[in-house]
Amino acid sequence: MNTLDDLRSTLHRHADELDDVERYVRPVAVRARIRVVRRRRATVGAVVAALVLVAGLAGAGTVLRGSDGIDPADRVVAGVTVPDRVTAQGRTYELESLADLTAEETHVDPAEHPQAVILAARGLGDGMATLYSQGEPVGRVRGDEQVSAPIDLGEAGVDLEVRFDGAGPSARAGVAVYEATDDIPAGMGDQHAVFRGEVAGATLVASGFSSPGETSVELQFSSRGGRLRFVFYCSSEADDLLLNVSIDGKDSMASGCGDSGPDAGTGSSGTTRVPAGEHEVVAYLTHGDHGPQVTATEETVFGLGVYDPPAPGPRVLGTRVESQVEYAGRDWVFDRVLAAPATIDTKDGDVLLGFVGSGRRLGVTWSGRLTHGESTQVESARTVSQSDGGLLLAGDRYDVAITGGEGMLLVYRPE
Amino acid sequence: MSAHADFDEFVAARSSRLLRTAYLLTRDHALAEDLLQTALAKAWFAWSRIEGDPEPYVRKVLVNTFASWWRRKWNGEHAYAEPPEPAVPARGGPEEVDQRQDLWAAMGRLPRRQRAVIVLRYVEDLSEAETARLLGVSPGTVKSQTSKALANLRIDPALATNDSEEPS
Numbered sequence: 182m183n184t185l186d187d188l189r190s191t192l193h194r195h196a197d198e199l200d201d202v203e204r205y206v207r208p209v210a211v212r213a214r215i216r217v218v219r220r221r222r223a224t225v226g227a228v229v230a231a232l233v234l235v236a237g238l239a240g241a242g243t244v245l246r247g248s249d250g251i252d253p254a255d256r257v258v259a260g261v262t263v264p265d266r267v268t269a270q271g272r273t274y275e276l277e278s279l280a281d282l283t284a285e286e287t288h289v290d291p292a293e294h295p296q297a298v299i300l301a302a303r304g305l306g307d308g309m310a311t312l313y314s315q316g317e318p319v320g321r322v323r324g325d326e327q328v329s330a331p332i333d334l335g336e337a338g339v340d341l342e343v344r345f346d347g348a349g350p351s352a353r354a355g356v357a358v359y360e361a362t363d364d365i366p367a368g369m370g371d372q373h374a375v376f377r378g379e380v381a382g383a384t385l386v387a388s389g390f391s392s393p394g395e396t397s398v399e400l401q402f403s404s405r406g407g408r409l410r411f412v413f414y415c416s417s418e419a420d421d422l423l424l425n426v427s428i429d430g431k432d433s434m435a436s437g438c439g440d441s442g443p444d445a446g447t448g449s450s451g452t453t454r455v456p457a458g459e460h461e462v463v464a465y466l467t468h469g470d471h472g473p474q475v476t477a478t479e480e481t482v483f484g485l486g487v488y489d490p491p492a493p494g495p496r497v498l499g500t501r502v503e504s505q506v507e508y509a510g511r512d513w514v515f516d517r518v519l520a521a522p523a524t525i526d527t528k529d530g531d532v533l534l535g536f537v538g539s540g541r542r543l544g545v546t547w548s549g550r551l552t553h554g555e556s557t558q559v560e561s562a563r564t565v566s567q568s569d570g571g572l573l574l575a576g577d578r579y580d581v582a583i584t585g586g587e588g589m590l591l592v593y594r595p596e
Numbered sequence: 597m598s599a600h601a602d603f604d605e606f607v608a609a610r611s612s613r614l615l616r617t618a619y620l621l622t623r624d625h626a627l628a629e630d631l632l633q634t635a636l637a638k639a640w641f642a643w644s645r646i647e648g649d650p651e652p653y654v655r656k657v658l659v660n661t662f663a664s665w666w667r668r669k670w671n672g673e674h675a676y677a678e679p680p681e682p683a684v685p686a687r688g689g690p691e692e693v694d695q696r697q698d699l700w701a702a703m704g705r706l707p708r709r710q711r712a713v714i715v716l717r718y719v720e721d722l723s724e725a726e727t728a729r730l731l732g733v734s735p736g737t738v739k740s741q742t743s744k745a746l747a748n749l750r751i752d753p754a755l756a757t758n759d760s761e762e763p764s
Contacts, residue, residue, distance in 0.1 A: 185718060188749070191699045192719045196616040203629055204615075207636075208607045214637040370733065371709050371741075392707050392744055479707065 259283060259355035261301035267331045267359055269297060269510045270444075271366030271377045274331065274359035281355040282312075286342040294361035295336050297510060300329040300343070301355050308348030309576050311551065312356065314339045318552040319509070321531075321574040322354070330531075330595070331359070333510035346551055368446070369486075374414055376486035380446035381512065382505035383410055383488035387462070388445075390414065390484035391477035397465040398485055406457030408493070412450040414441045414484035415466070422475060424483050427463045428455065438466065438483065446486055447507065462487065497537050497589050500565045506593060508533050508569050513593035521545075521583040521590050527575045533593035534570035539563065540586010545570040549577035558585055567591070603643050607636055610651055614658060620715045621662045623704050635661055655720075656730045659712050702752035710745035713738055 203210070256263050258279040265276045274297045280287040289296060302310040302322040312320040312329070320329040343354040368377040369388040376388035386409065387402040415424045415438035422438035434451040441448050464485040466475035477483060493501040494515040504515045513533045519525070525532060525547075536545045536556070543566075544558040556570040570590075573579050581590060611632060618628035618635075635658035639650065646653050703711060709731070716727045717738075724742075728735040 188699065188714070189718050192620055192703070192715065195700055196620055196719065199616060199619050199625065199628075201612040201615050204608065204612050207611055207629075207633065208604045211607055211633050211636045211640070214633055215640050369737065371737075392710070392748075394748070 256357075258357055259301050259353040260303040261327050261355075263299055263301055263328065263357040267297065267299065269331050269333070270507060270512070271368065271375075271379075272361045274361050276357055277360045278358045279355060280341070280358070281353065282341060282343040283353045283355065286340055287356070288338065288340050289334060289358050290338050292336055292338070292360050296334040296361070297331040297359045298334050298341065299331055299357045299359070301327060301357060302343075303327060303353050304351040305345070305348045306352070308352060309346050310348065310352065310354040311344050311346065311574065312354075313342050313344065316340075317554070318574055319572070321576060323576045330511055334358075366444075370445070374416075374441065374443045374445035374484070376412070376414075376484075377444065377446045380412075380488060381503070381507045382491035383446075385446070386487040386489050388484065388486040389464075391482055393478050395477045396474050397463050398483065400462045400464075400485065400487060401459065402462075402487060403459050404455050404457060404489075407454060408452055408490060409455050410450050410452045410488040410490045411462070412446055412448050412486040412488060413464075414445040414448055414486065415439060415482070416441050417466075417481040417483075419468075419475075419481065421469050421472075422481070423467050423470060423472070424485075425465050425467060426451070426485060427465075428453070429460055429462075435470070438481075445484060446488070448486075450488075452490065497591070498539075498565045500537060500567060502535070502537055502567055502591055505596070506533070506535070506569065508593075509572060512596040514596050516592040516594045519581075519590040519592060521581065521588065523581050523590055525573060525579045525581055525590075525592065527573050527577055527579065529594075530575045531595060532573040532575075533595075534573055534581065535567060535591035535593060536570050536583060536588050537565060537567040537591060538583060538586050538588015539565050540583075540588070542585030543568075543588060544584045545581060545590065546584055547571065547573060547579040547581045549573070549579040551577050553579075555584075561586070603640055606650055611636065614651070614654060617655060617715060617720065618658055618662070620703075620719055621659070621708075621712060623700070631658060631662055652730070659716065659730060662708060662712060698752075698754035699749070702749050702754050705752060706745055706748055710741050710748065713741045714745050717742055 253262050256265055256276065259281055263276070267274050272295070300310065300312040300320045300322050305322065305324055307324060309321055309323040311318050312332070314334065320332045322329050341356055345352050345354070366375050366377045368375045368385060370376065371390045374390070376385055378385050387400040389398040389400050391398050411426055411434060413424050413436040415422065417438050419438070423435050424438050425435045426433055433453060436449050462485065464483060466481070466483050467473065468475060475481065491504050494504040495502060495518065497518055502515060506513050525534070534545060534547060536543070539561050541560060541562045542558040543561050544556045546555040547553060552574060554571050556568065559566055559568050583590070615628055615632050618631045619625060622628045622631055635654055638657050639654045643650070703714070706714065712731065713727060716722045716730060722730065724735045724738045728738045731738070
């Protein structure tokens with residue numbers, strides 16, 4: 182390449198020589214695409230239209246076509262007006278569809294972006310409505326609360342249903358389904374993923390992703406000294422890759438390379454102390470432990486995010502527990518430690534149950550009057566580890582126990 | 597004028613310009629048309645809340661669709677050694693034509709985000725700040741991506757043999 186002028190003129194010439202033969206039929210083709218999208222959305226929205234007509238509300242019969250300027254009267258489900266957009270962990274979600282689930286289930290189609298749902302309910306009296314996604318309880322509205330917090334649904338599509346408890350015959354419940362917009366969360370990202378500016382109270386200090394042809398990602402930053410969290414990003418189809426991190430020239434930590442998601446800041450991580458001053462961190466890929474270095478490609482991408490975490494929680498069984506965590510699209514703060522087994526009353530609101538301990542198949546189970554569940558089991562026979570257990574929905578009393586090892590229970594409250 | 601008529605008028609009158617951007621990003625006419633129609637269909641659902649000229653909004657959707665979703669939607673593309681399009685009619689001498697083709701092929705070997713930055717900065721003539729806003733990244737990232745893209749073009753095998761002045 183000679184000059185930027187060559188670059189400009191080459192690109193302009195190629196663009197100029199493009200013959201836009203489709204321009205006269207393009208409006209028709211775009212319309213056809215829009216109809217396809219609307220039909221998909223109407224699959225869920227049609228349920229709403231019928232129920233709104235029964236209720237005789239203003240704006241009845243309008244099938245939603247997105248969140249653009251939706252009149253409040255068209256944002257009513259089960260008698261509750263829902264917002265046309267919500268935010269969760271840096272992402273904006275716009276209203277896609279409504280469905281009244283008072284008497285029947287609904288299916289949420291897969292989407293191109295992550296989806297979230299709000300449970301809306303009215304006329305519950307002293308009772309409550311619980312939302313189930315794929316048979317698992319995920320949200321609850323009690324009494325006159327009317328709406329739940331946004332609940333993460335992912336992108337794959339789910340079956341949703343509502344069950345009432347102690348509610349009168351006039352109780353109604355429904356869901357508002359939202360889809361994430363194209364807006365990228367605040368933070369540092371590229372086409373693969375984003376290290377959000379803040380994750381569970383931790384602030385981003387530095388981050389970077391590999392570009393094809395590079396063998397390392399190098400970050401420089403200054404620190405006041407103290408604990409820093411190093412979050413790994415690695416996406417590759419190869420199964421023997423190891424992402425290594427050297428801090429100030431010393432190999433410090435490594436993690437297996439998997440299929441990291443676009444929300445890079447929530448990936449696997451290691452925490453270590455660094456002294457005050459300037460630091461240089463290098464992330465690089467190898468084939469196995471001490472194997473040859475691997476060059477990044479479009480398909481093999483790695484990166485690293487450095488976060489300054491909030492002050493840790495108390496030391497439990499010799500390990501510092503997290504003072505803030507993210508779970509199910511929500512932020513949670515540490516509340517207290519309980520010896521297991523224990524009874525947890527959630528009359529004040531939802532509780533995130535965590536646990537810390539050791540065991541070959543360490544986990545936690547909970548059983549309430551309305552719902553029960555169990556956590557994923559963690560293999561931690563020789564070391565103490567912390568893990569999220571599960572969501573204990575508000576308005577119940579749960580008997581909670583540790584299984585497969587010994588440990589303590591951690592209770593987190595919504596931030 | 598209704599929003600729908602307004603949208604149709606926009607597509608008829610302005611989409612050719614957007615197709616140029618899509619073509620420079622994808623380097624393939626059919627993919628460019630697909631990308632453009634995808635972006636226009638997305639924009640339709642937000643049409644009534646777009647303030648002012650809709651073109652920047654549609655361009656933002658177009659570029660981010662290209663740059664962000666390549667794993668899902670655009671993974672069929674390959675960087676061809678030669679352009680998949682019919683060769684463009686030659687202008688200038690053979691050496692100049694060869695160099696343009698080499699540069700065009702080298703553009704195809706750039707990572708997508710770098711390609712997008714080059715198109716926005718040097719074809720659309722957007723500033724670093726405007727490019728950053730459009731891509732949803734910091735101006736510093738635009739600067740580093742631009743620098744990496746130009747460095748990649750300089751060392752591209754098709755172009756590296758040209759002894760020449762540095763891009764400025």
